[in-house]
Amino acid sequence: MDVQVGDVLVMKKNHPCGGNTFDCLRSGMDFRLRCTQCGREFMIPRAKAEKNIRKILRGGIAVPRDPRKAD
Numbered sequence: 030m031d032v033q034v035g036d037v038l039v040m041k042k043n044h045p046c047g048g049n050t051f052d053c054l055r056s057g058m059d060f061r062l063r064c065t066q067c068g069r070e071f072m073i074p075r076a077k078a079e080k081n082i083r084k085i086l087r088g089g090i091a092v093p094r095d096p097r098k099a100d
């Protein structure tokens with residue numbers, strides 16, 4: 030799954046504050062995410078995060094999941 034810095038991740042599981050959208054501050058082996066509702070930042074392993082992603086928004090537009098359809 031292609032996640033870039035600046036993307037907004039919509040997760041399947043809510044943050045404890047009730048929000049489910051997160052800004053991606055850092056991508057790599059781990060993601061650094063910031064909850065858009067409460068502003069809390071945390072690191073999460075990529076593998077764990079990817080299982081939990083419902084969709085990725087880039088510039089407010091959903092990014093296609095299928096890599097063949099990217100670009």
Ligand SMILES: [Zn+2]
Nearest residue numbers: 044046064067
């Ligand atoms: Zn939160």
